[in-house]
Amino acid sequence: MKIAIIGAGIAGIAASIRMAVKGHDIDVFEANDYPGGKLSAFDQGGYRFDAGPSLFTMPQYVDELFRLAGKKPEDFFVYDTLDLVCNYFWDDSTRLHAWSDPQRFAQEVAATFGVPESQLLQILEEARFKYELTGKTFLEKNLYSWRTWLTREVGAALLKISKLDVFQTMNGVHERYFSEPKMVQLFNRFATYNGSNPYKAPGLLSMIPHFEHGIGAFYPKGGMVSITNSLYQLALSLGVRFHFSEPVTQIVVEQKKVRGIRTAAQGLLPFDRVISNMDVFFTYHKLLPELPRPHRILRQEKSTSALIFYWGIRRSFPELHLHNILFSNNYKEEFAQLQAGKVFDDPTVYINISSKCSPEDAPPGCENWFTMVNVPYNAGQDWDTIIVETRKRVLEKVSHNLGTDIEALLENESVLEPRSIEHKTSSHLGALYGTSSNNPFAAFLRHPNFSKQVQGLYFCGGSVHPGGGIPLALLSAKIVAELT
Ligand SMILES: Cc1cc2nc3c(=O)[nH]c(=O)nc-3n(C[C@H](O)[C@H](O)[C@H](O)COP(=O)(O)OP(=O)(O)OC[C@H]3O[C@@H](n4cnc5c(N)ncnc54)[C@H](O)[C@@H]3O)c2cc1C
Numbered sequence: 490m491k492i493a494i495i496g497a498g499i500a501g502i503a504a505s506i507r508m509a510v511k512g513h514d515i516d517v518f519e520a521n522d523y524p525g526g527k528l529s530a531f532d533q534g535g536y537r538f539d540a541g542p543s544l545f546t547m548p549q550y551v552d553e554l555f556r557l558a559g560k561k562p563e564d565f566f567v568y569d570t571l572d573l574v575c576n577y578f579w580d581d582s583t584r585l586h587a588w589s590d591p592q593r594f595a596q597e598v599a600a601t602f603g604v605p606e607s608q609l610l611q612i613l614e615e616a617r618f619k620y621e622l623t624g625k626t627f628l629e630k631n632l633y634s635w636r637t638w639l640t641r642e643v644g645a646a647l648l649k650i651s652k653l654d655v656f657q658t659m660n661g662v663h664e665r666y667f668s669e670p671k672m673v674q675l676f677n678r679f680a681t682y683n684g685s686n687p688y689k690a691p692g693l694l695s696m697i698p699h700f701e702h703g704i705g706a707f708y709p710k711g712g713m714v715s716i717t718n719s720l721y722q723l724a725l726s727l728g729v730r731f732h733f734s735e736p737v738t739q740i741v742v743e744q745k746k747v748r749g750i751r752t753a754a755q756g757l758l759p760f761d762r763v764i765s766n767m768d769v770f771f772t773y774h775k776l777l778p779e780l781p782r783p784h785r786i787l788r789q790e791k792s793t794s795a796l797i798f799y800w801g802i803r804r805s806f807p808e809l810h811l812h813n814i815l816f817s818n819n820y821k822e823e824f825a826q827l828q829a830g831k832v833f834d835d836p837t838v839y840i841n842i843s844s845k846c847s848p849e850d851a852p853p854g855c856e857n858w859f860t861m862v863n864v865p866y867n868a869g870q871d872w873d874t875i876i877v878e879t880r881k882r883v884l885e886k887v888s889h890n891l892g893t894d895i896e897a898l899l900e901n902e903s904v905l906e907p908r909s910i911e912h913k914t915s916s917h918l919g920a921l922y923g924t925s926s927n928n929p930f931a932a933f934l935r936h937p938n939f940s941k942q943v944q945g946l947y948f949c950g951g952s953v954h955p956g957g958g959i960p961l962a963l964l965s966a967k968i969v970a971e972l973t
Pocket of ligand 1: 495496499519521526540543545736768795915950957958960
């Protein structure tokens with residue numbers, strides 16, 4: 490079959506590889522002049538920055554694509570396992586190293602907070618249990634097929650549903666384990682993995698720590714962008730054709746069947762199948778304006794967005810590692826403000842420094858700081874003012890925690906915010922992860938990976954099932970390949 494893929498985000502590239510391996514003839518059309526969408530990189534005055542994702546989990550879904558193509562992943566894509574996953578900081582000078590190894594992490598937590606080691610090991614065990622019981626079904630399968638529901642895995646999950654905390658919140662689950670508020674806060678932060686609110690998201694999501702402390706956290710050699718680059722090269726080697734700076738303007742449908750696409754440069758191009766990696770909201774609104782829209786699905790609450798300051802810092806900080814989180818003093822209020830479309834005046838700050846693992850990313854003695862705070866999706870807020878105010882607060886917080894005036898160390902700077910995220914990748918309202926997971930039925934309220942109305946039309950990427958983040962975007966491509 491001749492297949493068109495709209496978008497060379499990580500999910501579009503993964504879909505192109507899977508379809509090419511199946512023997513189809515693939516063209517990928519990308520609006521930007523580079524591959525990867527959110528998963529891209531740029532240089533700034535002698536510093537290199539990964540533009541979007543910074544945390545890499547579930548590398549098996551990348552490796553799988555090389556194996557599928559008959560290649561050894563390690564010949565093309567190499568990554569290190571992190572011993573130290575994250576450094577946590579609180580304004581009262583408390584600091585904690587979160588080791589990947591559960592035992593070592595438990596010892597550190599016991600030494601810092603006096604929390605019994607068994608409590609931490611138990612909550613991580615519960616995370617593993619929840620993931621193993623539900624992950625295969627809810628993340629790897631098309632939820633709209635009766636075959637998915639008639640499996641042993643679903644039977645086992647149903648029998649143990651009371652232990653999955655579907656109708657409890659993540660915060661509720663974490664308070665059940667810890668009386669130490671800082672540990673509750675630390676575990677609550679995993680809701681931000683998919684742009685959700687721990688005080689609303691279902692307790693089932695307390696499986697997320699298992700990704701870091703069970704399966705592991707990783708750092709790709711050459712930075713996050715090497716995920717994009719290596720898969721792009723793999724796709725090329727399989728004969729996939731990429732058309733950059735060529736946005737698709739229409740998906741052509743006749744008698745409820747896909748006939749092809751239209752681009753401004755080439756006009757009508759016939760195809761047997763079309764896979765859209767473009768945000769599903771804009772796929773309907775811009776490329777299928779005449780098709781009735783699945784309003785209930787498209788109106789689901791969006792995930793949070795991000796405000797990022799890319800800072801070249803002319804000094805190095807031994808107390809910082811690759812991933813660092815400086816917590817807000819009032820996490821509940823921070824999420825209440827996000828929910829109300831505002832940015833809290835004491836935001837949690839995440840600092841990613843890839844030069845800790847790839848020294849060539851910054852000049853000698855310097856560091857490349859990707860400094861991010863969670864912000865609401867774009868609902869027309871006064872972002873210019875928010876950026877100025879938040880920058881000031883972030884600088885104050887980081888300076889306080891590190892005992893140094895950070896502003897004096899800034900060598901260069903650029904900013905990414907909800908409006909530019911939408912502009913760069915057509916992500917509706919600048920949401921990072923498509924729809925939020927703030928209700929127990931979120932998994933059923935994402936758009937499926939196929940069109941119920943148009944034969945031959947499929948969807949992959951973070952805005953559709955199973956959701957946002959690199960691993961899930963890669964899995965969406967897997968589900969599409971199984972459907973076609
Ligand atoms: C700042 C930030 C931090 C993040 N942190 C993490 C993290 O640490 N870990 C993690 O796992 N995930 C993270 N994510 C989420 C992750 O980046 C995304 O879930 C994932 O990259 C989505 O990939 P995608 O292929 O679905 O979409 P995208 O990367 O959005 O790609 C869609 C592509 O479609 C193209 N396109 C759109 N419209 C058209 C058109 N009409 N014609 C042609 N092309 C079109 C766009 O240009 C774009 O290249 C982060 C995201 C951001 C922005």
